[in-house]
Amino acid sequence: MLQQSTRAPRKAKKSGGSPEAGAQATPDKQTRIGNAAMQQSVQNEGTCAIGNDEISSWLGAEREPPHGASTDGPVGPMRPSQLKAGKWGALIGPEDTVQLFAEDDLSDASFTVPDGKTCRILETVADRIKVQVRVGKENKQGWCAASLLSDQPKLNRDDDAPGLTDDFIYAKQKGDHSPADPKGTDTAQGALGDCYFIASMAAIANASPQVIKDAIKYNPATETYTVRFYEESGWGGDYKPVYIEVDSYLPTVAGNRNDPAYAGEPNGKMWPAIMEKAYAKWKGNYDVIGNGGYGAQSMAEITGARSQEKSPKSMKEDEVIPYFENAKKSGMAIYAAVENNRQSDAQMPFRGSGDGPLTATISHTHRWNHIVPGTMRITDKAGKMKGTVSDTGKEGDASAKLAGSPVDTGTVDYKANSANMKLKAGQGPAKAEDLELRFAYQGAVNADKLLVANHAYAFSGVVGGKELQFYNPWGTWQPKPVTPAEFLKHFTNISTNKAPQGATRA
Amino acid sequence: MIDCTVRVEAGAAIDPHLVEGAVVCLAPGVHAANLLIEASLTLRGEPGAVIDAGRAGPVLRVAGDQLVVKVEGLTLRGGAGDAGGGVRLTGWSELWLSNCRLEDNEALLGGGGIGGGAFAERGKLTLSDCAFSGNRARNGNDLMANGLASVEVNGGSFAGDVVLVDGVRATLSGARVHGRLTTRGTTTRAPSVTLRGTAVDGGIDNDANLPATLVVEDG
Numbered sequence: 001m002l003q004q005s006t007r008a009p010r011k012a013k014k015s016g017g018s019p020e021a022g023a024q025a026t027p028d029k030q031t032r033i034g035n036a037a038m039q040q041s042v043q044n045e046g047t048c049a050i051g052n053d054e055i056s057s058w059l060g061a062e063r064e065p066p067h068g069a070s071t072d073g074p075v076g077p078m079r080p081s082q083l084k085a086g087k088w089g090a091l092i093g094p095e096d097t098v099q100l101f102a103e104d105d106l107s108d109a110s111f112t113v114p115d116g117k118t119c120r121i122l123e124t125v126a127d128r129i130k131v132q133v134r135v136g137k138e139n140k141q142g143w144c145a146a147s148l149l150s151d152q153p154k155l156n157r158d159d160d161a162p163g164l165t166d167d168f169i170y171a172k173q174k175g176d177h178s179p180a181d182p183k184g185t186d187t188a189q190g191a192l193g194d195c196y197f198i199a200s201m202a203a204i205a206n207a208s209p210q211v212i213k214d215a216i217k218y219n220p221a222t223e224t225y226t227v228r229f230y231e232e233s234g235w236g237g238d239y240k241p242v243y244i245e246v247d248s249y250l251p252t253v254a255g256n257r258n259d260p261a262y263a264g265e266p267n268g269k270m271w272p273a274i275m276e277k278a279y280a281k282w283k284g285n286y287d288v289i290g291n292g293g294y295g296a297q298s299m300a301e302i303t304g305a306r307s308q309e310k311s312p313k314s315m316k317e318d319e320v321i322p323y324f325e326n327a328k329k330s331g332m333a334i335y336a337a338v339e340n341n342r343q344s345d346a347q348m349p350f351r352g353s354g355d356g357p358l359t360a361t362i363s364h365t366h367r368w369n370h371i372v373p374g375t376m377r378i379t380d381k382a383g384k385m386k387g388t389v390s391d392t393g394k395e396g397d398a399s400a401k402l403a404g405s406p407v408d409t410g411t412v413d414y415k416a417n418s419a420n421m422k423l424k425a426g427q428g429p430a431k432a433e434d435l436e437l438r439f440a441y442q443g444a445v446n447a448d449k450l451l452v453a454n455h456a457y458a459f460s461g462v463v464g465g466k467e468l469q470f471y472n473p474w475g476t477w478q479p480k481p482v483t484p485a486e487f488l489k490h491f492t493n494i495s496t497n498k499a500p501q502g503a504t505r506a
Numbered sequence: 507m508i509d510c511t512v513r514v515e516a517g518a519a520i521d522p523h524l525v526e527g528a529v530v531c532l533a534p535g536v537h538a539a540n541l542l543i544e545a546s547l548t549l550r551g552e553p554g555a556v557i558d559a560g561r562a563g564p565v566l567r568v569a570g571d572q573l574v575v576k577v578e579g580l581t582l583r584g585g586a587g588d589a590g591g592g593v594r595l596t597g598w599s600e601l602w603l604s605n606c607r608l609e610d611n612e613a614l615l616g617g618g619g620i621g622g623g624a625f626a627e628r629g630k631l632t633l634s635d636c637a638f639s640g641n642r643a644r645n646g647n648d649l650m651a652n653g654l655a656s657v658e659v660n661g662g663s664f665a666g667d668v669v670l671v672d673g674v675r676a677t678l679s680g681a682r683v684h685g686r687l688t689t690r691g692t693t694t695r696a697p698s699v700t701l702r703g704t705a706v707d708g709g710i711d712n713d714a715n716l717p718a719t720l721v722v723e724d725g
Contacts, residue, residue, distance in 0.1 A: 086714030193644065196588060231673075231694060232628075232654060235598050242694050283692050284716050288671075291644040292613065292620050294589035296596065297627055297653065309569045309596065311542050313562070337588050374642075396644050442614070454614045456588065492563045493588065 077150035077172070078224065078247045083129060087121045088154035088285060090170040091131070091144065092249065100142025104128055110142045111135065114254065116169035118155050153277065154285035155251050155261075170249040171257035175270035177218040177225075182209045184458050186269040188475025190262035192290040195456045197279060198263060198473035199335050200298040201272055202458035206471070207333035208499040211303050216271055223248060227278035230304035239304040244278040251286070262286065264475060275302075295335040295456055296495035303333070303499040310494040312336075312487065320484035325462050327496060334459035336470060337493040338445055338452065349419075350378075350435040355408070355428035360437060362417040368452055369443030371414050373397050378404075378421075382434040385427050391419075445490050450479045510550065520549075520557075532557070532580065540585065541566045546573045551580035551606075558584040564594045565611065568629070573599035577606055585611035590625025592641060595655065597629055604634040612642040620669070621650030630656040639665040648685065651676060659704075667708065670697050670718065678704040686711060689718035 077092045091098040096115050102108040104125045119131035122141060129146045132139050152170050168191075179186075184202035189195055205212050217226045224247050230239040250273050251261040263276040279298075280286045296307035315323065327334055345365075352358035362371065373393030379385075386405065391412045393400030402410030402421050410421025419437075429435050442453040450472075457470035457479070467481035482490070512523045516535025523530045526545040534554030540563040543549075549566075551557075557580060559565040565585035568575050577593075585591035591611035595601045608623040622643030624631065631651065638648035646669030651657045657676040667685035670676045674697040686708035689699050697718040712720050 088715070231692075234654065244693070281693065284690055284713060288690065292588065294596075294620060294625070294627065297589075309542075309567070311540075311563065311567075313540070314542070394642060394647075492586070 077152070077170075077249045078245070079147070080149060080151040083121060083124050083146055083149065085121050085123055088118065088152070089121070089149045090116055090118045090152040090249070091133070091148045092116055092150040092170065093148045098144060098148055100131070100133070100140075100144055102142065104130065104143050106143055106145065111140060114169050116171050116249070116252075116257075118152065118168070118170065119149070120154075121149070150247075150249065152249060153280040154287055167254045168251045168261045169254050169257075171252040173248050173250045173252075173258070173260065173270060173273070175248075175268055177220075177270070179209075179212050179216055179269065179271035182212040182269070182271060184460060184471045185475075187272040187471075187473055188264035189473045190260060190264055192262045192276075192286060193292055194262075194276065194289050195473050196293040196295040196335075196337075197276065197289060197298045198272065199456035199458045199471075200295050200302060200333075201275060202471050202473055203333040203335045204299060204302050204497065204499070206458060206460060207328075207331050207497075208303065211499045212271060212275075215302065216274060219245075225274045225278070227275055229279065229282060229301045232300065232306070237306045239300070239306075241304070242282060244282045246274060246277045246281055248274070250277060295337065296497070299333055299335060299495060299497035303497055305498055305500050307335075307495045307497040310496065312491050312494060315488060317484045317488060320468070320487055321462060321466060324459060324468055327459075328461060331498060333497045333499070335456060335495045335497075336459060336487075336491045337456045337495075338454065338490050344438065344440050346436055346438045348381075348433050348436055350432040350437070352432045353428070355425060356422035357420055358423070358428070358432050358435065359420040360418065360435075362419065362437065362439070364417065364441065364443070366444040366447045368447075369441045371412075371417070372440040372442055373400060373414055375440035376402075376412060376419075377438045378402070379436055379438075380429045380434050381436050382430055385423065385429045385435070389421065446482075446486065448480070449482055449486060450477050451482070451486075451490050452477070508548065516555075540564060543568050543573070543575050544570050546575065548576040548578065549580060550578045553579070555579070556581040556583060559586065559591075559611075560584050561586040563587060564590050565592050567594045567596070568599050568601050569594075569597045571598040571629075573597065574602075575599065576602045577604070579605045581607040581609060583607075583609040583611060587613050587625075588620075589613055589627075589650070590621045590623075591643070592623040592638075593625070593631075594621075595624075595626040595629050595631050599629045600632070601626075601629065602632045602634070603636050604632075606633075606636045608636065608638045608641060608648070610640045614642065614644075620645040620652075622646065622666070623648040623664075624650075626651040626655035626657060626674075627653040628655055630658070632658045633660070633662055635661040637663050637665075641666060645669055646688070670699050672697060674699070676700070677702060680704065682707070684708065689713065689720055691716040691718060 097112040099112050100110050102110040113133050119133045121129050123130040127146045130143050132141050155168050182205040184206040187198050187202045189198040215228045224245050227244050229242045231242045233240045253259045253261050263273040280289050283289050300307045349360035350358045376391035378389035389402050389404040391400050392403050398415050399413045406423050406427040408422045408424045412419040445451050445453045460469040460471045463469050463481040469481050472478050508529050510531035511529045513531045515533045520539045528547040531550045532555040534552050536556045536558050540559040564587040565582040582592050591613045592608040611623050613622045622641035623638045641647050647666035648664040650669040651674045652672040654673045659678040659681045661680045663682040665684050668683050669688045671690045673695040677700045679702040681704045683706045687706045688711045690713035699718050700721045703724045
């Protein structure tokens with residue numbers, strides 16, 4: 001299946017929705033934020049970038065808890081200080097469900113949603129908000145008290161993609177508050193296309209666990225976490241710290257509030273999920289980080305040091321093991337990617353007769369393999385069907401139409417690996433088996449070693465002085481050790497990152 | 507125009523000629539290569555010259571600093587990468603592409619991928635009269651820039667989407683984006699994007715919560 005093969009297979013699949021259309025920017029809007037404004041944003045939004053000299057006092061125990069949270073009683077989720085149309089969040093209240101109303105005076109009870117349901121503000125009136133939520137496979141609107149809105153990153157399940165079911169909700173998680181002994185094996189990717197980020201965390205935890213320990217601070221008074229990232233600030237490679245505050249409410253699979261939908265907790269460790277949530281909040285939302293990314297960049301954003309790239313193609317076989325051994329000794333985090341390795345196949349899968357319907361079940365040599373949308377070509381070996389039939393899909397599509405001069409109607413379902421079509425009168429082949437389907441596929445580049453195409457791995461170590469062990473950020477399907485020859489054959493990119501000496505929280 | 511310092515026939519290796527100050531001219535035909543350029547130089551294609559990376563990585567990468575790399579009259583295709591299947595600029599350098607075609611490149615890592623045709627994280631990417639088509643990625647199938655990259659587009663067309671985020675500075679002049687233009691900042695900075703006489707057929711998504719400074723002039 002297309003995306004499950006490159007995401008953690010244990011979780012549900014993400015849809016391919018388009019970005020939410022937003023309003024155009026006001027040309028004179030102030031977008032560069034000075035330190036003073038950023039400090040204000042600490043109090044207002046809980047998300048900030050402030051200087052080293054300011055962070056120490058801000059992190060001190062004396063400071064006021066943000067967001068109006070009280071230290072006397074149970075501490076709830078983070079609440080936004082500003083409400084405006086277009087803002088995303090989650091409805092979190094004291095009950096198991098949240099009531100939505102048809103009218104803005106909160107009369108005429110309309111429908112309920114589970115506590116923790118994500119929403120988008122459509123309108124605000126005094127202390128009430130009108131929100132849009134996804135219920136089943138449709139969007140619904142209703143009014144509720146503004147105080148129910150919690151400041152949470154938009155999920156990648158909030159897209160308006162047809163057929164997408166809303167199956168994730170925010171729920172409070174309890175676990176290991178501080179990463180006492182972070183390891184790469186603590187990480188496990190969920191139903192989000194951010195293997196680059198998970199692999200980056202894993203690689204750094206393997207090489208420089210202190211960086212992870214220093215990056216996350218739990219604030220017991222507010223039950224929030226302050227997560228430090230770094231942002232490159234200009235030519236010369238300077239990085240400045242960025243501090244993002246998040247609470248412990250995580251996206252969970254509906255029906256199981258203890259099962260995080262995204263980065264999981266294979267060892268009962270919360271730090272990968274907290275760090276992922278903070279990264280999503282910094283960059284905008286889970287959607288933003290969940291559509292692929294660049295591992296060299298995300299490693300630098302965690303350590304504050306620029307990553308270096310190396311092409312495996314520039315290495316000789318006998319250089320591979322010494323390179324990785326030296327990198328390990330010097331405390332270098334290594335991220336390696338199997339970037340493409342597209343392969344092709346030809347089959348005669350069609351059944352039926354005449355002009356159709358003609359149906360096909362497309363087979364794969366490995367369950368991880370999937371068709372690359374837009375690469376299917378169907379021709380008649382015997383030549384009776386004139387012309388070529390092609391699929392119209394593009395990356396991320398679950399299905400697409402079949403098109404071409406012989407086609408009347410036709411569709412392909414990339415998830416089900418099936419196709420069917422009806423041809424124009426007289427265009428049908430002499431027999432369905434004459435129709436040859438050619439397509440490109442991706443998936444297992446080396447099934448014996450459990451290596452997947454288009455996937456990122458974190459280097460773990462050298463095994464027996466002659467093979468390399470990598471960690472799959474899925475947290476499962478761990479590859480077997482690979483020889484230098486296998487490494488050079490399958491891996492197309494290496495990014496290394498060495499945390500600055502003595503990198504600790506400012 | 508500076509004369510070629512070397513002319514490379516299709517089928518011959520390009521890498522050995524990628525030295526400081528070189529003007530490497532590529533003869534017509536398909537040159538199988540994925541290039542990591544580590545010197546200031548010019549790559550010039552004669553009519554019909556194509557570099558095909560064969561999905562073995564990006565077609566062309568510039569990761570070093572203070573380089574000036576010019577690519578003229580070439581078709582770059584068949585590239586693949588987690589970011590920037592066609593071209594990837596990650597160094598504080600200048601990468602100029604003029605009269606180029608970027609076709610059938612992809613960035614598909616992790617079910618996503620950014621910048622199928624081109625990706626810039628740092629430095630300055632200048633695209634003059636370049637045509638992007640058939641490139642694939644979940645995020646910016648033709649072009650994505652983030653970090654502190656500076657992007658200048660003069661003429662040319664994008665069949666797909668363009669994504670300009672983070673702290674990018676970008677100006678698109680006299681270009682056509684057939685897909686969608688997405689702009690978005692982070693909680694700590696925002697891109698600055700100017701569209702000058704540029705048509706965006708697929709519409710502009712400027713994030714409502716983390717908007718770019720977007721200036722539209724003459725169209």
